Amino acid sequence: MSDELKCRVADAQDFPRIIGMVRDFYAEDRITYQPALVEPGLRTVLEDARCGAVLLLSSEAVADAGYVTLGWCFSVxxxxxxxxxxxxxxxxxxxGRGWGRQALALARDWAAGxxxxxxxxxxxxxxARAKSLYLSAGYRDDARDILTLPLVDAVGELHS
Structure with a gap:
């Protein structure tokens, strides 16, 4: 049995299997799950390649091994x-199989491609565990904080 992680670009039909993993991820990483924001966002990236891609991760040993969400952005x-x-x-x-590093390599290869x-x-x-993985994979800490200004509330209504 191969221990190699594989991926494919997910599509709209994969929404039910991915959203379950998204909920699990948010619960584990203490991220507030806001369905009115998260679910349309996931559907958009699954349906519109101009926004990015979701890589669905699998192996012979684990069918639904995980996912990676990649989005296009712009910065001067x-x-x-x-x-x-x-x-x-x-x-x-x-x-515990080294697949975090493999997932990062698959994401890198998709982005470069x-x-x-x-x-x-x-x-x-x-x-800290995730940060250690990212740093060991060549990502650098730019010593910056990310600040967020929500423009819509949890149900998608604009803030005034």
Whole structure:
């Protein structure tokens, strides 16, 4: 049995299997799950390749090993379009096999194949294990904080 992680670009039909993993990821990483924001966002990236892609991870040993969500962004400082590695989740049965590093390599290969020169990501302060993985895979800590200004509330209504 191969211990190699594989991926394919998910599509709209994969929504039910991915959203279950998204809920698990959010619960584990202490992210508030806001269905009115998360579910349309996931559907958009699954249906519109201009927004990015979701890589569905699997192996012979674990069918639903996890997922990686990649989104297109723009930054003058980064030279234009770049990829945001928005979410990386490995199911409990997929952990401890070196697949986190493999998932990062698959994401890198997808982004490079799409013409991106840079991948950026964010990691929660409490997740030292994930940060250690990212740093060991060549990501650098730019010593910056990410600040967020919500323009819509949890049900998608604009703030006034």
């Amino acid at each position: 400082e980064q030279g234009g379009r770049f990829v945001l590695l928005d979410e990386l989740y490995l199911a409990p049965a997929a952990r 799409q013409g991106a020169a840079v991948i950026r990501l964010e990691v929660n302060h409490h997740n």
